[in-house]
Amino acid sequence: MHWLELSAPVDAEAVDEVVSLLGRYSHGSPVIEEKASPAPGERPFIVKAYLACDGSLASKKRRLFHDLERLPSPYVPQLQERLLNPEDWSKAWKAHFLPHKVGEHIVIRPSWHSYNPSPSEIVIELDPGMAFGTGLHPSTRLCLLRLERHLEAGMPALDLGTGSGILAIAAAKLGASPVLALDIDPIAVKVARANTRANGLGEIVEVKRGTLSPKMAAGLRGHFALVVANITARVIAELAESLALVLKPGGRLIAGGITGQGLDEVLICLALAGLRAEAIDRDGEWHTVMARGAQRA
Incomplete structure (x- = not known):
C-alpha cells in the first residue's frame, strides 16, 4: 500500500x-x-x-x-x-534510527541492528513501526531519564499513551512489575505488544487499547507507584484527576510531551488534583514534569 x-x-x-x-x-x-x-x-x-x-x-x-x-x-x-x-x-x-544510549544504563537498539552491551547496560530492542517512540525525541528521552532515576524493583507502573511501548519496556527492564501500557491507537497497541514480546516481557507488561477514563481510574484507585504519561499538555491537564486517583500515596507521575505553551496549564491542573510538582526538566522547547501525590496521613 x-x-x-x-x-x-x-x-x-x-x-x-x-x-x-x-x-x-x-x-x-x-x-x-x-x-x-x-x-x-x-x-x-x-x-x-x-x-x-x-x-x-x-x-x-x-x-x-x-x-x-x-x-x-x-x-x-x-x-x-x-x-x-x-x-x-x-x-x-x-536510515536515521541507530543504537543510542540514554542516561547511564539504557540503550535503545533498533531490531535491525546488532549491539554488544556492557554489563551495566539495559538494552531495549525496538521496532517502532508507525507508532510514536524511538527514544530520539526530547520528550521520550526526558521520561527515560526520570524512569532511570526513580524506578525501584517491584513498583507497579502505568504507561499512558505507550506508542511503541518504549517507556513501558524501559520501566519493566528497570524493575517495575507489573506494568500496564495503554494507548487509544490500535496500531500503537499492536506495535507495543510486538516490542514487549521481542524483549521477553510478555509476563510483566500488559498492553491494552484504551485511556484512563474515570471508570477505569476508579477501578485502579491507588494502584500504581509510578505513572508515566508522555502525551500532550492538553490531555495531561484533562486527565489530571484520573492520574492522581490511580497513584499510590506518595506515588510519582512523570508527565512528558509538554511544550512551554502548555506547561502552566499542566502545573495548575496537577496541583488542583493534589499532585505537587517536584521537578521540571527541559530539553529545548519540551518539558517533563515530575509530580508526587500526597502521603497518607
Whole structure:
C-alpha cells in the first residue's frame, strides 16, 4: 500500500493543537521532528502524519483540511504532501534510527541492528513501526531519564499513551512489575505488544487499547507507584484527576510531551488534583514534569 505523508511546519505553541488534529486522521500516531538549527523565520517543528492511499483518502483529506481551517490563525500550518511507497517510508526513518544510549544504563537498539552491551547496560530492542517512540525525541528521552532515576524493583507502573511501548519496556527492564501500557491507537497497541514480546516481557507488561477514563481510574484507585504519561499538555491537564486517583500515596507521575505553551496549564491542573510538582526538566522547547501525590496521613 502507498502512503500520503503530510508535513506541517509549526511553532512550539502550535505542536499540541496540530498533533491532536492530525492524529484524528493519521494511520498511526503523528511524528514530531525538531529542527536542530532552524533558519531565521523558519518554524522549528515539523508534525508528520501518514494516511493510507485507499478508498477513504479523499474523504479524510477533505475533513482534515476543513478542521485545519478552524484552528486559530497562528496555528494553521501550510501542509506539504508527499506520496510514499512502503519501501520509501521504511527506508526514510530506518536510515536515521541507530543504537543510542540514554542516561547511564539504557540503550535503545533498533531490531535491525546488532549491539554488544556492557554489563551495566539495559538494552531495549525496538521496532517502532508507525507508532510514536524511538527514544530520539526530547520528550521520550526526558521520561527515560526520570524512569532511570526513580524506578525501584517491584513498583507497579502505568504507561499512558505507550506508542511503541518504549517507556513501558524501559520501566519493566528497570524493575517495575507489573506494568500496564495503554494507548487509544490500535496500531500503537499492536506495535507495543510486538516490542514487549521481542524483549521477553510478555509476563510483566500488559498492553491494552484504551485511556484512563474515570471508570477505569476508579477501578485502579491507588494502584500504581509510578505513572508515566508522555502525551500532550492538553490531555495531561484533562486527565489530571484520573492520574492522581490511580497513584499510590506518595506515588510519582512523570508527565512528558509538554511544550512551554502548555506547561502552566499542566502545573495548575496537577496541583488542583493534589499532585505537587517536584521537578521540571527541559530539553529545548519540551518539558517533563515530575509530580508526587500526597502521603497518607
